[in-house]
Amino acid sequence: MPFxxxxxxxxxxxxxxxxLTRIPINLISTSSDLANALVKGKVVxxxxxxxxxxxxxxxxxxVQEEDSQPHISTQIPAINIVVFGELARDFSxxxxxxxxxxxxxFTVSKSPTASKDKLHHLNLLLSEEDANIYVSSLKIPKxxxxxxxxxxxxxxxxxxxxxxxxxxxxxxxQPFKSHGTDFCSSLKITDKSNHNIGCTIFCEKLEExxxxxxxxxxxxxxxxxxQLFNNTxxxxxxxxxxxxxxxxxxxxxxxxxxSSRTIHFDExxxxxxxxxxxxxxxxxxxxxxxSSVSLSAVQPKAYFDLTCQLxxxxxxxxxxxxxxxxxxxxxxNTFLKVDVDPNDVEGPTTFSRxxxxxxxxxxxxxxxxxxxxxxxxxxxxxxxxxxxxxxxxKECSVTGSHSEEVExxxxxxxxGTSYGRGIRVLPENSPxxxxxxxxxxxxxxxxxxxxxxxxxSELLEVWSTPPESLGMxxxxxxxFLICRLxxxxxxxxxxxxxxxxxxxxxxxxxxxxxxxxLHQALKLFCSKCSSIQEIPDDEWVASIFSEACKNSxxxxxxxxxxxxxxxxxxxxxxxxxxxxxxxxxxxxxxxxATGYNNIVPLTSSKSGLVLMDLSAPFLFRGPRRFYGCxxxxxxxxxxxxxxxxxxxxxxxxxxxxxxxxLQFVLLxxxxxxxxxxxxxxFLWKHAVSLKCSTLFTQKSHWVVFLEMLRL
DNA sequence: GATTAGGGTTTG
Numbered sequence: 001m002p003f004x005x006x007x008x009x010x011x012x013x014x015x016x017x018x019x020l021t022r023i024p025i026n027l028i029s030t031s032s033d034l035a036n037a038l039v040k041g042k043v044v045x046x047x048x049x050x051x052x053x054x055x056x057x058x059x060x061x062x063v064q065e066e067d068s069q070p071h072i073s074t075q076i077p078a079i080n081i082v083v084f085g086e087l088a089r090d091f092s093x094x095x096x097x098x099x100x101x102x103x104x105x106f107t108v109s110k111s112p113t114a115s116k117d118k119l120h121h122l123n124l125l126l127s128e129e130d131a132n133i134y135v136s137s138l139k140i141p142k143x144x145x146x147x148x149x150x151x152x153x154x155x156x157x158x159x160x161x162x163x164x165x166x167x168x169x170x171x172x173x174q175p176f177k178s179h180g181t182d183f184c185s186s187l188k189i190t191d192k193s194n195h196n197i198g199c200t201i202f203c204e205k206l207e208e209x210x211x212x213x214x215x216x217x218x219x220x221x222x223x224x225x226x227q228l229f230n231n232t233x234x235x236x237x238x239x240x241x242x243x244x245x246x247x248x249x250x251x252x253x254x255x256x257x258x259s260s261r262t263i264h265f266d267e268x269x270x271x272x273x274x275x276x277x278x279x280x281x282x283x284x285x286x287x288x289x290x291s292s293v294s295l296s297a298v299q300p301k302a303y304f305d306l307t308c309q310l311x312x313x314x315x316x317x318x319x320x321x322x323x324x325x326x327x328x329x330x331x332x333n334t335f336l337k338v339d340v341d342p343n344d345v346e347g348p349t350t351f352s353r354x355x356x357x358x359x360x361x362x363x364x365x366x367x368x369x370x371x372x373x374x375x376x377x378x379x380x381x382x383x384x385x386x387x388x389x390x391x392x393x394k395e396c397s398v399t400g401s402h403s404e405e406v407e408x409x410x411x412x413x414x415x416g417t418s419y420g421r422g423i424r425v426l427p428e429n430s431p432x433x434x435x436x437x438x439x440x441x442x443x444x445x446x447x448x449x450x451x452x453x454x455x456x457s458e459l460l461e462v463w464s465t466p467p468e469s470l471g472m473x474x475x476x477x478x479x480f481l482i483c484r485l486x487x488x489x490x491x492x493x494x495x496x497x498x499x500x501x502x503x504x505x506x507x508x509x510x511x512x513x514x515x516x517x518l519h520q521a522l523k524l525f526c527s528k529c530s531s532i533q534e535i536p537d538d539e540w541v542a543s544i545f546s547e548a549c550k551n552s553x554x555x556x557x558x559x560x561x562x563x564x565x566x567x568x569x570x571x572x573x574x575x576x577x578x579x580x581x582x583x584x585x586x587x588x589x590x591x592x593a594t595g596y597n598n599i600v601p602l603t604s605s606k607s608g609l610v611l612m613d614l615s616a617p618f619l620f621r622g623p624r625r626f627y628g629c630x631x632x633x634x635x636x637x638x639x640x641x642x643x644x645x646x647x648x649x650x651x652x653x654x655x656x657x658x659x660x661x662l663q664f665v666l667l668x669x670x671x672x673x674x675x676x677x678x679x680x681x682f683l684w685k686h687a688v689s690l691k692c693s694t695l696f697t698q699k700s701h702w703v704v705f706l707e708m709l710r711l
Numbered sequence: 712g713a714t715t716a717g718g719g720t721t722t723g
Contacts, residue, residue: 171718171719172718173718177715178714178715178716179714179715179716180713180714180715180716181713181714181715182714182715183715184715184716186716186717186718187718188718198717198718200715200716200717202714202715202716227717229716229717230717232717234716234717236716236717238712239712303721317723319723320723363723365722365723366723385721387721389723412722412723414721414722414723415722415723416721417718418718418719418720418721419718419719419720419721420718420719421721
């Protein structure tokens with residue numbers, strides 16, 4: 001267990017091993033002996049837990065030497081730490097800013113952010129295999145001494161009691177100012193008992209309110225009073241109230257959303273949250289609100305929730321503000337141009353034409369216009385219960401000869417809080433923001449790199465980077481282009497839901513690929529039995545050659561190299577075109593192959609000359625080697641048929657020898673992503689020749705444009 | 712240890 005919680009600096013059964021020696025942060029260097037080094041410091045910054053794969057995480061934090069004497073500079077030594085794997089998850093759950101941690105078993109790497117953050121020029125890397133983290137946490141004593149909470153199922157609530165509950169949000173309003181002293185949150189929750197219970201939360205401070213981002217979120221409340229109102233059970237917060245929320249979608253990690261530093265959260269809580277997540281996914285739960293859609297899917301007149309980034313904002317009048325937002329997708333409708341005073345605009349006043357085509361105009365009214373005053377451009381928002389309003393206006397034609405009706409669209413967020421109308425700033429680490437950032441990064445890559453909007457014909461140009469430049473000859477490009485233009489382009493999410501057997505186009509970003517070295521992608525493929533095998537390495541082939549020599553019938557006290565010529569070729573005066581040799585090593589065969597066109601290594605047996613084990617190449621030509629399929633070949637050494645003037649190639653030789661020739665194919669695994677999903681893709685065989693040219697000619701943020709068959 | 716609100720049939 002690489003993660004240890006120490007209470008008051010020590011814990012029963014857990015001790016910082018005595019052989020560890022503390023190293024001051026400013027003395028950490030690449031030449032330090034880190035094997036027994038212990039770093040101690042206060043966590044001054046803790047980044048979000050980033051999930052890189054199921055049960056694999058990365059977390060960054062900054063640790064500052066707490067008790068160091070200020071030396072030459074007044075700067076207190078601090079260093080970035082990067083924690084990997086489940087250790088990162090444990091760290092995320094148990095360590096809060098302000099906690100003192102000790103770490104051992106780390107390695108160091110150059111900090112790419114040193115010039116920016118002015119911290120140590122190295123990062124500490126802590127992997128779960130080697131590193132240990134010890135934390136003396138302020139909250140752990142509380143956590144261990146805290147009473148066990150009991151939670152009342154929503155079907156068992158009795159008026160007058162004070163209870164703790166877990167529930168799944170089916171309706172919510174953002175906190176709004178009440179007529180009293182507090183903000184008020186209104187929500188409705190449900191659980192397995194299928195009761196829908198209304199809850200009213202009054203808190204003076206916004207941060208004490210439940211952080212609900214969408215229906216389906218899970219909420220845990222401590223100390224709520226059960227009341228009857230209109231003969232209906234409701235819950236209201238009471239003294240000592242606390243609330244914490246969780247994403248309702250299982251993501252591998254359970255991250256409590258709270259601003260409280262002293263939250264009780266243990267394995268039992270994790271189990272409850274996961275159980276509810278499973279329940280939600282099995283329920284098609286009645287999430288009675290508007291649905292979350294991207295700009296590209298907005299329907300005129302419809303109500304919807306929008307997750308977006310704020311680019312600019314401006315007041316329109318005393319009750320209305322304009323928000324310019326985007327989400328990385330393009331709305332099919334053109335947005336109404338809302339006139340505002342450029343001096344009142346916060347953020348850019350204009351955008352390039354391409355960028356503008358991705359930006360939506362949102363008019364927010366009354367209380368939302370007030371709320372918008374505190375928003376900063378760059379913030380990630382979810383706007384609830386927006387309405388897409390079509391606006392018909394008359395515009396003069398280009399020639400000015402007549403005016404024509406043009407339909408635009410503008411989004412309205414009506415005043416009030418009915419239907420949960422409101423705006424919420426989403427934290428950077430929320431999965432939806434991560435997704436949004438990906439979509440926007442993908443877009444800006446296009447818009448930024450290509451100077452003009454990247455249309456299909458330009459993409460095709462990228463796509464059809466001459467394969468000749470990669471040494472790939474004779475590939476007919478035009479046929480590819482024609483087919484592709486007729487294919488339907490879909491998102492990865494749509495592709496995953498589509499019917500098998502269809503061919504689609506997708507455009508996505510390459511997230512990763514395997515193998516990392518192209519030559520490792522090269523495999524041998526048998527078109528007869530469809531088997532794929534690795535290309536044997538030289539050591540293995542050399543051992544086949546030496547075995548063949550030893551077992552050879554004419555193995556005398558010493559090895560004898562013999563050359564056998566084809567009688568047929570001799571009569572044609574082309575004896576040197578094909579040499580059969582016995583008694584050579586791999587190295588000698590390779591050397592001979594540089595001087596002769598075709599070399600076939602043989603070994604002699606009782607029945608005469610035979611081909612070597614087909615694990616080794618059966619034919620050498622210059623630097624190239626050809627292999628046969630062990631299963632499908634019936635190899636015998638035979639005379640070549642007469643060919644006239646036809647050039648001797650590997651196919652003719654293989655056929656003559658009864659060898660099923662193996663083809664070289666590339667096999668690669670790609671992980672693609674777009675704004676909607678990720679997808680593992682296997683590229684192989686002929687498809688590779690073109691597609692790889694695209695992959696390897698785009699230096700960064702590769703855009704992959706594939707046709708693929710949904711299998 | 713009071714008060715607030717108690718979803719909702721949706722202006723611009």
